[in-house]
Amino acid sequence: MSNEIDPKDVASVNFDISDLPGQVVAEQEGLFARDVDGQLVRVHKASASELDEDVTLTIDGREVTVKKAVPTRDSQGNIIRDATGAPKPRYTTIFDATSEVFVREPGDEHPIPTLCHKEHLPPVGVCRVCLVEATEMTRRGPRKQLVPSCVQRVSNGMIVNTIKSETDKDAAVRVKAASQTVVELLIADHLPSSQWSAPGNELASIARRMEIKESRFAPRSLERGHDDSSKMIAVDHDQCIMCGRCQRGCNWIKGNNVIGRGGKGYESHIAFDLEDPMGQSTCVSCGECAVSCPTGALQFQPSFIETQIxxxxxxxxxxxxxxxxxxxxxxxxxxxxxxxxxxxxxxxxxxxxxxxxxxxxxxxxxxxxxxxxxxxxxxxxxxxxATTRGAVRNRSAGGLFGWLGGLKTVVEKVGGRAKxxxxxxxxxxxxxxxxxxxxxxxxxxxxxxxxxxxxxxxxxxxxxxxxxxxxxxxxxxxxxxxxxxxxxxxxxxxxxxxxxxSLPIFDSLGESERKQAAEFLRDKADLISVDPGQVIFAQGDQADNYYVNKLGFVKVTQKYGRDERVLSYLGPGNGFGEIGLLSSIGDTLSESLGGTVRPGVRTATCSALDHVELIRIRGEDFRNLLAQFPELKDSLAAKAKVILEKDQEARSRLQAVESEDFLDQGLYLAQSLLVLDLERCTRCDECTKACADTHEGVTRLVRDGLRFDKFLVASSCRSCMDPYCLVGCPVDAIHRDGDSLEIAIEDYCIGCGLCADNCPYGNINMHGFPKQEVDASGKLKTVYQEVEGKKMPVVQQRATTCDLCRSVDGKPSCVYACPHEAAFRMTGPELLEITKRGDAAG
Missing domain, CATH: 2.60.120.10 (Jelly Rolls)
Structure with missing residues (x-):
């Protein structure tokens, strides 16, 4: 078993040595240290239950209540989760608790100075600049000790005095004297006179904060040298204080694993790979080490900065x-x-x-x-x-997407300009x-x-x-x-x-009530970030919160046995998670939701498709909102019931799939394939012509595509269960068409081409049309430009895809135009069943 300790897991836990078997006492004494109460101290990981356990302590005379443990976060402030999606806990430290109390406004000075610690790095407690005086009750009475605040966990009844304490000025003097001594020792060896006023040198900044003008200690004579082999970063080993921030930045944040430690005693230094010069190591020049360094040990080469600019x-x-x-x-x-x-x-x-x-x-x-x-x-x-077709407004989408809280962007006329x-x-x-x-x-x-x-x-x-x-x-x-x-x-x-x-869940409320509901939730919301691929909540989890998407896209999926179906992609402005919360409110409401839902349990899985920012509203606050607005509860329950009924219908249609080729081609996820029986088809191309004639000369299919058995699956929209084309549209011009689940593209499409790029089957096409503007009289006119001395219309592009002719008469022209009965519309499972039977399509 490895003895290496992950710095994210470092925290002390006490246990009585008398509880240990006699034969292991000597071993424990050799491996661990004793605390002030005579107990052994060892590494211990926080548990999930401690995320909800309160601890009350006093910091500089102010009583503070914090959680015993907090979620571990990465360098972007995002919660780190395990394989099940649960947050990884770490113990709350004195530094954490002090930050919560004293750093309330941007720019507030933290009462505890730090050098080796940063909020985005795992704490290691090596520099001892962040010392505080902590008093804890032991069996022998109160005991005071100086501890590094960045790694010392909080405990009930703890009394903490920092360098800024006004309630116990004697303690503040003791803490300041200890911290000053540490800083002066570091200054003597690692801060040359040229760096005292250098911007970005945190050691010099802390010295000025502590009113240290010079060190009482003589500098050492040993020199560790310089390394200028890198064209980007200059290394001055003499200024290195061995805080480990460069090492954690390189290995923990960036994952490059280039920087380690070499030497012993005064000769200790940071090393690149196996003691290679930095310029000859596997360094990728990301700059994280220099950004993390609090001294002048790692600095960007002036020539690099000048070249970049x-x-x-x-x-x-x-x-x-x-x-x-x-x-x-x-x-x-x-x-x-x-x-x-x-x-x-x-x-x-x-x-x-x-x-x-x-x-x-x-x-x-x-x-x-x-x-x-x-x-x-x-x-x-x-x-x-910049469209001329009217104003773009968000409205509740129809059908399943709308019941899930989806917003459909619609066009309305507003004067002569779209807003x-x-x-x-x-x-x-x-x-x-x-x-x-x-x-x-x-x-x-x-x-x-x-x-x-x-x-x-x-x-x-x-x-x-x-x-x-x-x-x-x-x-x-x-x-x-x-x-x-x-x-x-x-x-x-x-x-x-x-x-x-503006959330669709408030559609049943009047304008004044909507404002009241929004005001009620605003102060109770918090903001969280989710990484791409990270699960927000999983199907079967207990429902605890309601979410509103602020940034990015959320993927909603539902699993039936071995099969998984994508319900939708929720863009900014959409709320989700209300069904699980509704089902937990009383037996009557649970029964009204169909009786098939376990109370308080998630019915679908929501995960981040990209970088997602969420507004989180606690479940208790959401339930209080429903109690305050009963009509809102009834409206949401009715919508949730419709969703659950549709889910039940979909579940009954799904069946197991055994064909690997069928899965590889993505055919099983298709809800509307254009299938051509190649034994009947004469390649007359009447299907393509009929499509073009129906849609103003712009065909929405290509008579080519994948072959499966004796059938050709033509390049035409499949209405996939997992529609990649919906992801990322900046104006929500492409979405599900409610009940039929067909893909619809509105005429306010801005032609960015993202949906066409996202479609893995090439079934969305971009076509051009003359750009038009509203003139001074309010009429549409074509926009022209000069091209090689000729007046030519400005061409815009728009995405098109098959909608089964629902925009015309609902009868697929391609199928009805085939003179040989070789064209058919069917689902993916239907095609698989036909090939298994060996029957002709029909």
Whole structure:
């Protein structure tokens, strides 16, 4: 068994040595240390039950109640889960509890200084700068001790005094003296005079905070040397304090496993691979080690920074783009960037560009792909769709998708210009303009995080200034607690209430009641992040929360035996999870839901398809809402009953599949295949012609595709159970057609082509049409452009797919046009059954 300890699991637990068998006492004494009460201390992992167990302690005279354990989080603040989807717990430390009490506003100074610890790294407690005085009750009475707060777990009745304590000033003096001694020792050996005022040197910053002007201790004479072999990072081993932050950044965050430790005693140093120079090691130059380093031991080479900035400037000139690169020295003064490591801003000095816009300038256009977001510094922006077909509004979708809380985007005429009613999770009434300013902080984060097309066009309504940031900068903003709080606070203040108010579950309420319900839930909601592929809740789990999707897409699946069906993909603005909560409210309500649902149990699995941000509302708060609005409860119960009835019907139709080829071709998941019997088909192509004639010359099928037995499965929409084409549409122009589950594409499609790219069978096509605009008189006119001296119409594109002619008369033209009865529409299982029997299709 390995003796290596994962730093994420480090915490102390006490047990009485007298409880151990006599023959193992000596071994235990050799392996573990004793605490102040004479008990052994060993490594112990927190349990899931301790996530709900309260601990009350006193910090600097203030009584604090926290959970005994908290979920372990990754570098982005996301909860780390095990294979079952349950959060991995870790013990709450004194540093955690102090943060919860004293760091309430962005920029608040933490009363406990740290060097080796950062909120996004597993704590190791090696530098001892974060010392506090902790008093615990033992069998011999109260005992005081200096402990590292980043690894010391909290306990009931514990009394903690920090360097800032006003209630016990003697304790504060003792803590400060101990911390100062540690800092002075580090300064003597690792802080040259040139680094005292260097930006980003945390050791120098802590020295200034503790009013240390020089060290009382003489520096050592041993030199560990420099390593300039890397073109990107310069290594000064003499400044290294062996805090391990570079090692944890390289190995735990990035997973590169390049950095370790070498040597012993004063010769201890960080090592790359097997003591190779950094430039000759397997280092991938991600920069995480230098960003993590709190001293000058790892710094970016000046030539690397200059080359990076020059390259970006040259690209901007070549592409005729306006803007100025914002340096790290400038960024560090913006509140949003105040908590970001200086070295990261230095490393990404070309990743932030200042843009100045005049009234009427376009910030971004709908349908464009982008990898940037925009921090609004000043000015105001209007957000709208550039379509001329009317205003785009979110309404409750019909059929199964709607019952699941889905939003269907519909088109309504509003004056001569279309306005978008849902942008970045902000819902506005029809008579409002959609405006954004610096109070909203950020625009475009969904495209930046998940690489989706821009969902709208953004135009400056007055002179404005923004910072355009790349994806890696946005990731760092979400990693940092101060920056994340600024973003979340702006969202809560300006967008959260509107998004909750617009949820389809409130359709049965009047306008005033909707506002009351939204206000009731707003203050009870919290924001969480979910990684791609991570399960939010699984079918069969106990229902505990209701969720609203803020960012990204959520996949909803249901499993019957060995078969799994995708019900839908929920985009931003959709709520989910109400069925499990409804079924737990009394026997009468459970019976009204069909009697087939176990009370309080999830009926489907919801997982993150990409980076997802969720609004979480506790189950108890949701039930209190239903008690306050009885009509809401009745409406939701009726909708849930319809969902469950449809699920029962679908379950009865599913059957086991044995053909591997059939599964490999994805045919079993198809609900509407166009199948051609090749023994009857004469290749007359009448099916394709009929499709084109029916749909204004644009065919929706190709007489080619996969072969299965004697049948050709033509390239035409299959109405898959797992429709990849629905994922990511920026304006929800493609969705299920309610009862039939056919795929429908609305005419306000912006032509980004994402659905066509996502379809694995090539069954969605893009076709062009002349662009039209509304002129001053309110009439549509074709837009022209000059091409080689000729006036040519501007061509837009739109996605098309087969809808079984439901937009015409509901009778598939391709089937009825076949003169040889060789074309048929059928489900995947029906095709499999026919091939097994050896019958002709019919």
């Amino acid at each position: 020059k390259r970006v400037r040259d690209d901007m000139v070549a592409e005729n783009k306006d803007g100025d690169i914002v340096t790290a020295d400038e960024l560090i003064h913006y509140p949003l960037f105040s908590g970001i490591p200086y070295k990261f801003l230095q490393f990404n000095g070309a990743a932030v560009v200042r843009r100045i816009l005049k009234e009427g300038d376009v910030l971004c256009r709908e349908g464009e792909y982008g990898s940037t977001a925009f921090i609004i510094l000043s000015g105001e922006f209007e957000i709208f769709l 978008l009613a849902d942008v970045s999770a902000a819902q506005l009434s029809e008579d409002q303009r959609i405006l954004r300013n610096s109070d909203d902080v950020i625009l475009g984060e969904m495209t930046c995080m998940n690489r989706y097309p821009r969902s709208a066009t953004v135009v400056a309504t007055q002179d404005a200034e923004v910072l355009e940031i790349k994806r890696n900068v946005l990731y760092m903003l979400q990693r940092n607690e101060v920056s994340r709080e600024i973003l979340d606070r702006a969202y809560r203040k300006y967008s959260l209430t509107g998004q909750i108010e």
